[in-house]
Amino acid sequence: MSGALPGGSAAGARPRGSAAGAAPFILGLDIGGTKLAAGVAGEDGRVLSREVIPARTEEGPEAMIARLVELGRRVLAASGVSPAAIAATGISCGGPLDIRDGIVREPTNLPGWIDIPLVSRLTDDFADVLERKPVYLQNDANAAAMAEHRYGAGRGVRNLVYLTISTGIGGGVIVSDRVVEGESGNAAEIGHMSLCHDGWACPCGSRGCLEAFASGTNIARRARERLAGGQPSSLSALSPEAVTAREVAAAARAGDPLACAVWDETVAVLGAGVGSIINLFNPRLVILGGGVTAVGDQLIEPVRRIALERAFSSMAAEADVVIAELGTDIGIVGAVAAAQARLAEQA
Numbered sequence: 001m002s003g004a005l006p007g008g009s010a011a012g013a014r015p016r017g018s019a020a021g022a023a024p025f026i027l028g029l030d031i032g033g034t035k036l037a038a039g040v041a042g043e044d045g046r047v048l049s050r051e052v053i054p055a056r057t058e059e060g061p062e063a064m065i066a067r068l069v070e071l072g073r074r075v076l077a078a079s080g081v082s083p084a085a086i087a088a089t090g091i092s093c094g095g096p097l098d099i100r101d102g103i104v105r106e107p108t109n110l111p112g113w114i115d116i117p118l119v120s121r122l123t124d125d126f127a128d129v130l131e132r133k134p135v136y137l138q139n140d141a142n143a144a145a146m147a148e149h150r151y152g153a154g155r156g157v158r159n160l161v162y163l164t165i166s167t168g169i170g171g172g173v174i175v176s177d178r179v180v181e182g183e184s185g186n187a188a189e190i191g192h193m194s195l196c197h198d199g200w201a202c203p204c205g206s207r208g209c210l211e212a213f214a215s216g217t218n219i220a221r222r223a224r225e226r227l228a229g230g231q232p233s234s235l236s237a238l239s240p241e242a243v244t245a246r247e248v249a250a251a252a253r254a255g256d257p258l259a260c261a262v263w264d265e266t267v268a269v270l271g272a273g274v275g276s277i278i279n280l281f282n283p284r285l286v287i288l289g290g291g292v293t294a295v296g297d298q299l300i301e302p303v304r305r306i307a308l309e310r311a312f313s314s315m316a317a318e319a320d321v322v323i324a325e326l327g328t329d330i331g332i333v334g335a336v337a338a339a340q341a342r343l344a345e346q347a
Contacts, residue, residue: 024087025079026339027072027130029122030140030331031093033057033109033167036064038071039332040079040086043340045151047329049079060112061104069125076129089122089135090339092143092331094170099185102137108203109168136342139186140164142179143334144324145172148287149179150337152325159283162324163190163274165299166290169211173281179341191215195273210273214266216245216292223248223262233258249295267299271306278311278319289324296323 025048030037032055039050051071055064076083094107102119104110119135126135138146145162148154154162154174162172171190173180180187191211192204199208200218212218224243227236234256235243251259274286286307293299304321311319326333 024343025081025085026336027076027086027089027126028332028335028339029068029072029089029091030335031055031064031068031091031110032140032331033094033107036068036071037331038068038075039329039336040075040081041333041336045147045333045336047332048081049075050329050332051075051078052328057109057111061110061116064110065116065118065121065125069122072126073129083129083131086130086133088133088339088343089126089130090143090335090337090342091118091122091135091137092140092335092338093118093137094168095139095186095189097137097139097185099137099139099181102135104137134339134342136339137185138335138338139170139172139181140331140334141170141190142172142181142185142188143338144170144289144326144330145174145188145287145334146179146337146341147326147330147334148289148324149174149177150340151333152330153287153322154285157284159281160285160287161188161190161277161281161283162287162289163277164290165215165270165288165292167215167217169215169290171277173283175281190273190277193273193276195269195276210269214270214273216290219245219248219262219266219292222265223259226258226262231258235259245292246294249292249298253298263298267302268306270299271303272310274303274307274321275310275316278307278315282315283319286319286321287324288321289326289330293323 025042028039035052035055037052039047041047094109096105104113104116104118106114119137123135154160158177160174164170169191171188173188192209194208196208200212202209202212224240248259252263308316
């Protein structure tokens with residue numbers, strides 16, 4: 001859904017940023033396995049216009065990029081911001097990536113996206129409206145960590161880890177107010193931290209990954225496997241495709257034994273993973289975001305308790321585990337925050 005927040009330009013009003021010396025704005029684009037999102041935001045991170053559409057990954061990269069460009073054009077027009085006031089475009093996308101050369105290497109959630117030169121493509125595709133303004137690519141979880149650090153639950157916190165629990169599991173790490181990128185921008189793939197060397201098969205090719213057990217996709221998969229094995233459950237009234245992590249959580253709240261078992265296993269593994277994260281990075285905060293966190297205390301309370309029990313006591317005493325604040329806008333705001341950081345580096 002698109003539309004400007006209160007305070008947006010009325011039809012026929014002078015576009016934002018048309019006056020000399022006005023603060024720059026960023027066009028933020030978020031590419032995910034289930035949705036594409038775009039928005040325009042200013043230096044305060046406030047999203048002026050936004051729109052989200054299905055990703056339709058089965059169509060392949062060319063069709064998706066074309067729809068992303070049209071999406072970007074629509075939100076730019078809806079924002080009331082003059083194209084001249086757009087300082088840059090930021091892109092948030094799952095990895096692995098090469099953020100320095102602007103190439104999408106081969107994300108597990110984007111079939112067919114192999115060595116796509118996305119930055120050069122979008123620089124060309126937006127050239128007529130944005131006059132070849134810079135385009136920056138960032139890993140989606142790193143971008144989300146930057147957004148929460150700058151505008152969300154991590155404001156004023158120098159050391160934090162962001163963990164997104166959704167279709168997959170991703171991570172971003174902020175140390176001394178700077179995102180940890182690694183050699184090519186793919187550091188902190190926390191979802192692919194192997195917790196069991198011969199455990200659950202993961203799409204990344206490894207085994208025992210946190211994502212392969214505790215992502216929304218795999219919470220649902222584990223519940224469906226138990227149902228297929230004949231275990232009784234209220235979930236059996238649903239078609240297999242309707243058994244989602246949200247439905248498992250709801251059934252667990254109602255006391256369904258199968259759902260309770262799946263949910264208890266999930267928070268135990270997540271808690272152990274977050275405890276390891278605390279031991280690795282000694283953060284002040286671990287921020288949990290993504291669609292699975294919509295259940296709130298049902299997830300955060302046991303994960304926090306288990307994580308702080310499993311971490312070294314000295315580091316646990318300095319840490320907390322909290323829910324992200326930016327909600328469904330985090331992909332857009334993450335792309336914006338990533339572009340803002342790159343512009344600041346080059347200033």
